[in-house]
Amino acid sequence: MSPPEGxxxxxxxxxxxxxxxxxxxxxxxxxxxxERTKVMKSSAMRDLMALTExxxxxxxxxxxxxxxxxxxxxxxxxxxxxAVDSCARALQYGPTEGFAxxxxxxxxxxxxxxxxIDCDELxxxxxxxQVIDLVCKTLIDPGDVVVAEAPTYPGAIPTFxxxxxxxxxxxxxxxxxxxxxxRDTLDELExxxxxxxxxxxxxxFHNPAGVTMSLERRWELVRIASERELIVLxxxxxxxxxxxxxxxxxxxxxxxxxxxxxxxxxxxxxxxVRLGWAAAPGPILQKMQIGKQGSDLCSxxxxxxxxxxxxxxxxxxxxxxxxxxxxxxxxxxxxxxLAEHFPREAEWTHPEGGLFIWATMPPYLDTTDLxxxxxxxxxxxxxxxxxxxxxxxxxxxxxxxxxxxxxxxxEGIRRxxxxxxxxxxxxxxxTGAQPDAGIxxxxxxxxxxxxxxxxxxxxxxxxxxxxxxxxxG
Amino acid sequence: MSRVAVLKGGRSLERQVSLRSGARVQDALExxxxxxxxxxxxxxxxxxxxxxxxxxxxxxxxxxxxxxxTVQELLEVMGIPYTGSGVSACIRAADKVLAKHAMRDHGIxxxxxxxxxxxxxxxxxxxxxxxxxxxxxxFPIVVKPASQGSALGIKFxxxxxxxxxxxxxxxxxxxxxxxxxxxHGRELAVSILDRAGAPTTLPIVEAVPEQEDFxxxxxxxxxxxxxxxxxxxxxxxxxxxxSQIALDTYRLLGCAGFARVDLMLERDTDALYVLExxxxxxLTETSLLPQAAEAAGISFDDLIGRILGAVESxxxxxxx
Numbered sequence: 012m013s014p015p016e017g018x019x020x021x022x023x024x025x026x027x028x029x030x031x032x033x034x035x036x037x038x039x040x041x042x043x044x045x046e047r048t049k050v051m052k053s054s055a056m057r058d059l060m061a062l063t064e065x066x067x068x069x070x071x072x073x074x075x076x077x078x079x080x081x082x083x084x085x086x087x088x089x090x091x092x093x094a095v096d097s098c099a100r101a102l103q104y105g106p107t108e109g110f111a112x113x114x115x116x117x118x119x120x121x122x123x124x125x126x127x128i129d130c131d132e133l134x135x136x137x138x139x140x141q142v143i144d145l146v147c148k149t150l151i152d153p154g155d156v157v158v159a160e161a162p163t164y165p166g167a168i169p170t171f172x173x174x175x176x177x178x179x180x181x182x183x184x185x186x187x188x189x190x191x192x193x194r195d196t197l198d199e200l201e202x203x204x205x206x207x208x209x210x211x212x213x214x215x216f217h218n219p220a221g222v223t224m225s226l227e228r229r230w231e232l233v234r235i236a237s238e239r240e241l242i243v244l245x246x247x248x249x250x251x252x253x254x255x256x257x258x259x260x261x262x263x264x265x266x267x268x269x270x271x272x273x274x275x276x277x278x279x280x281x282x283x284v285r286l287g288w289a290a291a292p293g294p295i296l297q298k299m300q301i302g303k304q305g306s307d308l309c310s311x312x313x314x315x316x317x318x319x320x321x322x323x324x325x326x327x328x329x330x331x332x333x334x335x336x337x338x339x340x341x342x343x344x345x346x347x348x349l350a351e352h353f354p355r356e357a358e359w360t361h362p363e364g365g366l367f368i369w370a371t372m373p374p375y376l377d378t379t380d381l382x383x384x385x386x387x388x389x390x391x392x393x394x395x396x397x398x399x400x401x402x403x404x405x406x407x408x409x410x411x412x413x414x415x416x417x418x419x420x421x422e423g424i425r426r427x428x429x430x431x432x433x434x435x436x437x438x439x440x441x442t443g444a445q446p447d448a449g450i451x452x453x454x455x456x457x458x459x460x461x462x463x464x465x466x467x468x469x470x471x472x473x474x475x476x477x478x479x480x481x482x483x484g
Numbered sequence: 485m486s487r488v489a490v491l492k493g494g495r496s497l498e499r500q501v502s503l504r505s506g507a508r509v510q511d512a513l514e515x516x517x518x519x520x521x522x523x524x525x526x527x528x529x530x531x532x533x534x535x536x537x538x539x540x541x542x543x544x545x546x547x548x549x550x551x552x553x554t555v556q557e558l559l560e561v562m563g564i565p566y567t568g569s570g571v572s573a574c575i576r577a578a579d580k581v582l583a584k585h586a587m588r589d590h591g592i593x594x595x596x597x598x599x600x601x602x603x604x605x606x607x608x609x610x611x612x613x614x615x616x617x618x619x620x621x622x623f624p625i626v627v628k629p630a631s632q633g634s635a636l637g638i639k640f641x642x643x644x645x646x647x648x649x650x651x652x653x654x655x656x657x658x659x660x661x662x663x664x665x666x667x668h669g670r671e672l673a674v675s676i677l678d679r680a681g682a683p684t685t686l687p688i689v690e691a692v693p694e695q696e697d698f699x700x701x702x703x704x705x706x707x708x709x710x711x712x713x714x715x716x717x718x719x720x721x722x723x724x725x726x727s728q729i730a731l732d733t734y735r736l737l738g739c740a741g742f743a744r745v746d747l748m749l750e751r752d753t754d755a756l757y758v759l760e761x762x763x764x765x766x767l768t769e770t771s772l773l774p775q776a777a778e779a780a781g782i783s784f785d786d787l788i789g790r791i792l793g794a795v796e797s798x799x800x801x802x803x804x
Contacts, residue, residue, distance in 0.1 A: 057500070058497065058499065058500035058501060059636065375652065377649070377653050377656075379636070380636070380654075383636055383637065383656050386497075434652050434655070434656070437605065437652050437655060438649070440605050440606055440611055441611045441651055441652070442611070
């Protein structure tokens with residue numbers, strides 16, 4: 012046991028603080044590390060992303076809702092209610108599956124998205140992220156295949172990797188995951204004797220792509236899942252944040268036999284409460300519950316009482332409506348700024364809701380290097396490669412419009428656009444070509460109309476037919 | 485006991501590495517009984533140094549500001565002695581192009597190269613010279629920013645079509661970029677430590693990529709992708725030769741205190757080429773210089789003690 016930090020006097024003799032580990036120590040522990048810890052992102056990339064959190068940087072890199080919009084007085088009143096009415100219970104452990112009072116709130120939220128659910132079909136989790144973790148824990152053996160969209164939610168990748176899943180990514184277009192490609196992928200996997208355990212999708216306002224799966228494809232997807240007896244993990248954090256168009260039915264409302272639904276309070280109330288939920292077929296839910304017991308016994312009782320008090324305090328939809336107004340304006344500001352400041356060679360999506368726009372630069376620009384350059388101008392985004400497991404996405408970027416104000420969005424996009432223009436011009440100078448020669452006019456959504464860029468044939472093989480996981484040497 | 489300011493962090497792309505290096509240096513200095521004042525280098529650097537009035541500054545700042553002589557210049561102005569190389573050595577080493585010219589002029593082998601700034605391409609039509617450069621260097625060609633310390637921005641161009649995008653990427657990090665002949669062979673790092681006023685080499689570290697022809701520098705240094713062997717398995721005369729070249733480079737650039745010289749041992753010819761010199765190499769758990777010191781029986785605390793001691797023995801004049 013190390014002595015407490017406070018007991019150490021700087022420079023004092025006789026301090027017993029344990030020295031930091033040496034290279035040899037690292038090597039010694041390295042022999043103990045599990046195989047799954049060896050799947051790690053490049054440290055250069057990690058260090059670069061750490062710089063995006065500097066306070067002098069306009070960060071369009073986060074995925075944060077704007078919690079400054081929640082009234083502090085309401086927060087104080089709710090916490091007081093919890094303290095006065097439920098102090099001992101809020102401070103106590105709760106049931107693994109979650110309190111019934113929160114499940115009733117969840118049922119209301121799901122009802123707002125067209126789903127009728129019984130409370131015993133629900134598992135309260137520590138954020139939506141835990142649903143991804145528990146589904147992997149329940150379904151994935153090392154080397155099993157998970158099918159995800161290309162690009163996919165960057166935060167899901169470490170979870171898939173931690174369970175040593177082989178992730179196969181299926182291209183998207185403006186209507187979401189391409190079902191024809193999904194079918195081909197599943198067929199090829201079957202031919203090689205491999206059946207994926209589940210298909211991971213964010214059908215509404217995709218993170219990071221910003222697109223929404225069409226109704227036709229939703230039907231096709233649940234049909235495929237049912238025919239082939241595959242699970243679809245439907246991750247729907249943003250469904251209620253719609254800024255235009257008509258809501259589409261969730262996959263879970265089309266089929267509840269093969270769809271696991273992941274919901275969260277993070278985007279409609281607060282990510283700080285760390286509360287999400289899963290709705291799943293009974294046998295799977297039971298296994299997930301046992302998995303959760305091993306992970307954290309139960310989600311925070313304080314948070315659950317807080318959420319319950321919030322839903323009791325008035326119409327919960329009001330705050331969501333206020334967020335929709337704020338985020339819609341910010342999205343529009345970002346779209347306008349992109350049109351004004353990005354060069355014609357760039358393309359981007361037009362999200363009908365959610366938090367993200369996916370912008371794609373000409374193929375000769377690498378957005379990781381671009382980020383290093385824009386950090387000089389104090390502005391950041393997420394390089395596209397973070398949303399792929401196979402090295403693709405190098406010329407794309409994820410831009411968040413919910414976390415910062417309108418002026419910062421305008422200025423941030425202006426600065427990125429300026430650098431992109433310079434680099435496009437430099438490429439033109441280097442190749443002796445007109446920068447835009449032969450490249451279709453950019454703007455909203457055209458990236459989806461153009462043919463997908465031909466992947467490296469070797470990479471395509473890997474994509475379609477993932478080899479059994481090699482053991483790291 | 486000295487009052488030691490540890491300069492770390494900063495605004496460079498190597499901020500995180502520097503914070504880790506700095507934290508370890510602080511620990512070691514505390515073990516050695518010094519009064520330690522950590523400073524995350526930012527706009528208040530001068531104010532902090534003025535307030536802290538340290539006897540000496542330990543520069544654990546990698547990359548821009550720390551390794552290019554900027555912070556050293558400020559410390560000179562303020563009359564605060566500091567660890568490692570002086571202003572001019574930092575400037576020469578941090579700019580790979582300057583360093584390579586110096587080496588070439590003094591007969592130290594370094595891979596052939598051509599370097600240009602943005603203006604050469606924008607205003608002088610340097611792009612038209614690319615075919616001639618490619619002809620001379622032969623593919624694959626390594627394209628890198630002149631002064632970026634980490635692996636970011638370093639690209640392999642395997643065909644002429646790869647070169648423009650690689651140049652654009654390199655220009656993301658620096659206004660000056662370099663095209664360099666790729667030396668196929670083994671990667672060696674020679675660490676140097678001043679002992680009793682004279683630079684001495686430590687056991688050589690070899691970086692062994694786990695995958696052959698693995699051209700992605702950025703993921704090269706992931707755990708498990710590269711194995712580090714120390715001491716490197718080299719014939720003694722070869723190890724001797726590599727050490728001597730590293731020492732010659734260290735002296736040529738005017739380094740002081742400590743440094744790490746990176747070399748390539750060409751597979752087909754056994755020729756040694758110096759790639760670059762790091763005047764403030766990493767001091768984290770997994771960094772190469774501490775590994776080399778450990779292989780020589782020098783603990784981390786001892787290493788830090790010696791680096792600090794070199795300042796005191798050199799007196800106030802630490803300019804290289």
